[in-house]
Amino acid sequence: MRIRCPLCGDRDSREFTCMGHETYMHRPAGEGWGPAWDSYLHLRDNPAGVTRDLWYHGAGCTAWLLVERDTTTHDILRVELASDAKRGNA
């Protein structure tokens, strides 16, 4: 599997670490426990198909990436810097 890092270009998967679903980018406001925190920490779908997750390019430019991929075909559909995605959402 190869991931096209927006900074480094096409790179081997051994340079990356997967953190988990995009949910980790959307931390609930406040510190009081509630369903939002429960969902943020524990609840994930397990899709057969397109999913979006966070990958760390630790052996490269050290950027966090938001990767859209298909779990059934292993296709990488889209990659962007998590920082760009976050700014876009703000």
Place this chain on the structure above:
Amino acid sequence: MVKLVEKTPAEGLLPLEINGISLTELVPAAITSLMPFDGQEAAASALLSSLLGMECPHPNRSTGRDGARAVWVGRGQIFVVGKAVDASVARHAALTDQSDAWAVFSLQGHGVEDVLARLTPLDLNRAVFKRGHAARSLLGHMSAVILRTGENTFEIMVFRSMARTAVHELETAMRAVAARDALR
């Protein structure tokens, strides 16, 4: 008083020459990490240019020349290698002294790509990875900066603590390529 002895990262290990490819240690006068503040990239680049005659490189590139080089080494991070960076640049960027933190090697010779191909997943084909191109990637299991400085010349930087391992890995790869050549 104890008399301290200054040692280079690969003291006593280099130079090596195997099958026409040489591995030598480089000891830059200074290495400074330069990380421009948000929105200050252009100002930092302009100031660096006026001070040292080289702009901040774009991702996967380097600027300058032997003895004074600026190398892209990661997201928002540049290493200035060979020349000290004036403190005035700190207005636009976070500066940290990395001079003694890195081991720097020069790997040179015909077929040098074959040696590196055994250690890094990068595509180093000279049509793709040209002179002045730089990459942050792996050398074996070590995080490394790999930079093409000439037709058959690469500079490789690894953490200083990894110097002995890097020399061992490179020497093993050089011997393996030489062994294959001997069978031709």
